[in-house]
Every structure is written in C-alpha cells, then in structure tokens.
Amino acid sequence: MKVIVLGSGIIGTASAWFLNKAGHDVSVIDRQPGAALETSFANGCQISVSHATPWANKTAPMTIFKSLGKEDAPLLYRFRAEWLQWKWGMNFLRECTPTRTVHNIRQIVAIAEYSRQTLQAVRTEVGMDYDCLTRGILHFYTNQKDFDESLASAAVMRELGCPRTPMSAEEAVKLEPALAQIRGQIVGADFTETDESGDIYKFTTALASKAQERGVHFQFNTTVTRLITEGSGSSARINAVEVINAQGFHQTLHADAFVMAMGSFSVPILKPLGIDLMIYPGKGYSATYPILNPELAPSVSLIDDGYKLVLSRLGSKLRVAGTCEFNGYTRELNATRCAAITRRTRELFPDACDYEHPDYWAGLRPLTPSNVPYIGKTKFSNLFLNTGHGSLGWTMGCGSGRAIADIVSGLHPEVDFAFTGMTLRKNKGAISMPISPNKHTA
Numbered sequence: 534m535k536v537i538v539l540g541s542g543i544i545g546t547a548s549a550w551f552l553n554k555a556g557h558d559v560s561v562i563d564r565q566p567g568a569a570l571e572t573s574f575a576n577g578c579q580i581s582v583s584h585a586t587p588w589a590n591k592t593a594p595m596t597i598f599k600s601l602g603k604e605d606a607p608l609l610y611r612f613r614a615e616w617l618q619w620k621w622g623m624n625f626l627r628e629c630t631p632t633r634t635v636h637n638i639r640q641i642v643a644i645a646e647y648s649r650q651t652l653q654a655v656r657t658e659v660g661m662d663y664d665c666l667t668r669g670i671l672h673f674y675t676n677q678k679d680f681d682e683s684l685a686s687a688a689v690m691r692e693l694g695c696p697r698t699p700m701s702a703e704e705a706v707k708l709e710p711a712l713a714q715i716r717g718q719i720v721g722a723d724f725t726e727t728d729e730s731g732d733i734y735k736f737t738t739a740l741a742s743k744a745q746e747r748g749v750h751f752q753f754n755t756t757v758t759r760l761i762t763e764g765s766g767s768s769a770r771i772n773a774v775e776v777i778n779a780q781g782f783h784q785t786l787h788a789d790a791f792v793m794a795m796g797s798f799s800v801p802i803l804k805p806l807g808i809d810l811m812i813y814p815g816k817g818y819s820a821t822y823p824i825l826n827p828e829l830a831p832s833v834s835l836i837d838d839g840y841k842l843v844l845s846r847l848g849s850k851l852r853v854a855g856t857c858e859f860n861g862y863t864r865e866l867n868a869t870r871c872a873a874i875t876r877r878t879r880e881l882f883p884d885a886c887d888y889e890h891p892d893y894w895a896g897l898r899p900l901t902p903s904n905v906p907y908i909g910k911t912k913f914s915n916l917f918l919n920t921g922h923g924s925l926g927w928t929m930g931c932g933s934g935r936a937i938a939d940i941v942s943g944l945h946p947e948v949d950f951a952f953t954g955m956t957l958r959k960n961k962g963a964i965s966m967p968i969s970p971n972k973h974t975a
C-alpha cells in the first residue's frame with residue numbers, strides 16, 4: 534500500500550519507520566529542510582515513563598490562576614480572543630477531576646511503557662548514537678507541600694508497575710552529587726531508575742536516514758495546504774494531499790492511506806474536513822549550555838519540581854527545558870523567560886557550564902487537555918491520526934509509530950490503549966492495564 538505520512542518530527546518519522554517495516558511504500562512530507570526541525574528539535578530529552586503524569590490534575594487550576602500576569606511563571610496562560618484556546622481551557626478543567634486524572638495516567642503510562650520498550654528495540658536493531666543515558670530520572674522537590682502531594686501520584690505509578698522510589702535529600706545528593714550545592718533547598722525526591730534520556734533530534738534524524746536507506750522517500754521543503762476528499766458517509770476517503778513543493782508549485786500527491794503527524798499544525802488542516810482536534814500549542818523553552826566542568830554537571834537526568842524544569846546531559850552539553858505558555862502559535866523567545874531558566878540553572882550548578890553562551894529555543898507542544906494523544910482512525914477510511922503528544926512526544930514516540938503502523942495495516946496494536954475511533958481489545962502478550970475508553974473521537 535502507498536502511505537503518505539504528513540510531518541517528520543519524532544512521531545511522523547517513527548510512523549514512517551514502522552510502516553516501511555510493515556511492507557508499505559512510504560513517503561513523508563515536511564515543510565522544513567530536514568527531519569525534527571520543529572518541536573522535536575531541542576526538547577528536554579527525557580524518556581519519562583514513570584513521571585508521565587498529565588498536567589490536568591486537581592492542583593492545576595490554582596497553579597494557572599496564581600501565575601496569571603507573571604512573565605516568568607513556569608505555566609503562563611495568556612488569554613486570547615481565540616475560540617480554540619477557550620474551548621481547550623474548558624476541556625482542560627474537565628480533565629482535572631481525580632477520576633479523570635487517574636484514567637489519563639493509565640492511558641499515558643500504557644503507551645509510554647510500550648514506547649520505551651519499542652525505543653530500546655529500535656536502538657538495538659539500528660545502532661545509533663544519540664547521547665542516550667540510562668541512569669534514570671531523579672525528581673527533586675523544594676516545597677514540602679508539593680513533595681507530600683507527589684507521594685499520592687507516585688503510589689498510582691507504582692500500582693501501574695513504574696518503580697518510583699521516594700528518597701530523602703541526602704539520598705538524592707548521594708545519587709547525584711552535582712546537587713550538593715542546593716542540598717539545603719531540597720525537601721525530598723523520587724527516583725525512577727528505568728527512565729532514560731537522549732537527544733531527540735539526533736535520534737529522529739538518524740532514524741530518518743536509516744528509513745531513507747530502506748526506501749522511505751522524504752519530501753522536504755514541502756508545505757501541506759489541504760487534504761482532498763471524495764465520497765461521503767461510510768465511503769468518505771482522502772483522495773490526495775495538496776502541497777506547495779520546494780520549487781513553489783502546487784502539487785497533488787495521491788496515496789492509499791495518509792497519516793497525520795503534524796503536531797499542533799494538524800488542527801487547521803483537519804478542521805475543514807469536520808475533524809475538530811482538541812490540540813492547543815503549549816510553547817516551551819529550552820536552553821543548551823556547553824559544559825565546562827563535567828564533574829560539577831549532573832549526569833542523572835533531573836526534574837526540578839519547583840521551577841518545572843527538566844535537565845538532561847547530552848554529551849558535552851547540558852539541556853534545560855520547561856515552562857509552558859498558552860499564547861497561540863508564536864515561537865518568539867521571551868527574554869524574561871529565557872533569563873529565568875539561566876538564573877535557575879546557574880543557581881543549581883554554578884560552575885558547571887558556560888552560562889554566557891546559551892542556545893535558547895522554543896517549541897510548540899501539541900497539547901490535548903488530557904495529555905492523551907490521538908492515535909487511530911478517523912471518519913475517513915484511509916486517514917489516520919498520530920498527533921497531540923503534548924509534553925511527552927519523545928517518551929511516547931516510538932510506540933505511537935509502531936501502533937499506527939499496525940492500525941494502518943489492519944491489525945490491532947500490541948498495547949492496550951484507547952485508540953481513537955477503535956474499540957478496546959486486549960491482545961495476547963500485550964502490555965495490559967485496566968483502562969476505560971478514551972473520550973476522544975475524530
């Protein structure tokens with residue numbers, strides 16, 4: 534079957550890889566000159582299955598309310614005259630009840646755990662260097678109330694089989710001596726030894742080149758403008774995708790099936806087809822610093838709970854990422870927010886890095902209110918979704934790619950997850966968790 538994948542971030546590239554392995558003739562379209570040049574470019578780099586909790590929880594509304602108008606707040610909602618933003622916000626509030634939070638955690642952990650296993654299998658098979666570190670993730674807290682509250686979600690994670698171990702400040706510093714400088718601030722921590730980190734850009738571009746070697750065709754510098762439909766009712770399908778190619782000409786590309794993997798930009802392309810995805814761009818920032826003193830820089834991937842920052846060592850660099858701003862599709866860098874990241878990193882590891890030469894970057898997380906992505910079918914028989922991975926696209930990427938390749942091939946994926954437009958079915962040998970159906974429909 535000829536399949537066109539729209540988007541070559543981690544999600545589109547992983548989809549193309551597994552579709553090719555399933556025997557399909559695959560092309561990938563992206564407006565950028567290469568793979569992984571938008572949200573999958575410079576993120577926090579954590580494969581954080583055991584910390585894969587949704588942002589929508591009972592404390593979130595107050596956190597957002599308190600941060601209103603604070604330029605350097607980790608979570609900043611800038612109200613706009615934009616229906617999608619308000620509708621998304623209302624849906625987000627609905628996902629903050631304890632019942633919905635537990636439901637969403639189960640969904641996310643199921644696909645994230647499957648994804649980590651899939652990622653490990655891919656790197657063994659392909660053999661690639663992407664600054665991968667398998668030393669776990671250490672989440673440290675500087676506020677007693679937040680730490681106490683975290684114990685409940687850690688317990689839910691443990692029930693789901695995620696080994697999340699609470700720790701004292703002393704134990705945390707013993708595990709990561711680079712934290713000694715701020716020992717006095719830490720009130721507690723938890724450690725998940727099976728989590729990992731690695732450079733998403735290096736991984737995705739390496740996977741794209743391996744896919745190219747296997748015959749996947751990447752058409753870069755090509756912008757998707759619309760999907761052309763035919764038929765109606767149960768026989769409605771996608772006939773072709775219209776693009777503006779690298780030479781600036783309109784082109785119509787035909788295929789038997791289409792996979793939408795354009796992150797936040799999936800929304801405007803699908804809306805004219807009557808598919809209203811609840812995805813809003815959550816702008817996040819990262820800063821990458823050259824490491825000057827390796828022994829003073831962390832080598833365990835970290836989460837600084839108070840500042841909502843994640844820190845991952847990538848070879849000779851330290852990547853620090855986080856914060857979220859709800860402000861439309863702009864990727865403009867806000868100097869106050871950049872400075873806040875550097876200020877905090879310098880406070881944590883004063884002599885570890887060159888803080889005078891940071892590389893700042895911003896990307897748009899394709900956020901659903903529940904943090905649960907859309908993976909599955911649509912009302913068009915040959916249009917499939919793999920989008921809306923929000924803050925966890927790297928963690929869920931390889932598994933989502935493998936799952937969509939199964940769905941396109943007419944198989945049920947190996948993981949129990951509430952796939953969009955599909956009924957839940959347990960498989961032999963599947964990663965199995967008791968979940969209720971996802972409310973998403975498309």
Ligand SMILES: Cc1cc2nc3c(=O)[nH]c(=O)nc-3n(C[C@H](O)[C@H](O)[C@H](O)COP(=O)(O)OP(=O)(O)OC[C@H]3O[C@@H](n4cnc5c(N)ncnc54)[C@H](O)[C@@H]3O)c2cc1C
Nearest residue numbers: 540542544564572573577578579757796817925926927928
């Ligand atoms: C600051 C920050 C930190 C993060 N940290 C982590 C982390 O530690 N761990 C984790 O798991 N996740 C993390 N994430 C989330 C993760 O980066 C995303 O979920 C993931 O990159 C999304 O991948 P994607 O392929 O869906 O989107 P993208 O990477 O954005 O890919 C979409 C592709 O579609 C293309 N495209 C868009 N519109 C068009 C068009 N009209 N025509 C053609 N092509 C188009 C784009 O060029 C792009 O290449 C973080 C995100 C941010 C912003």
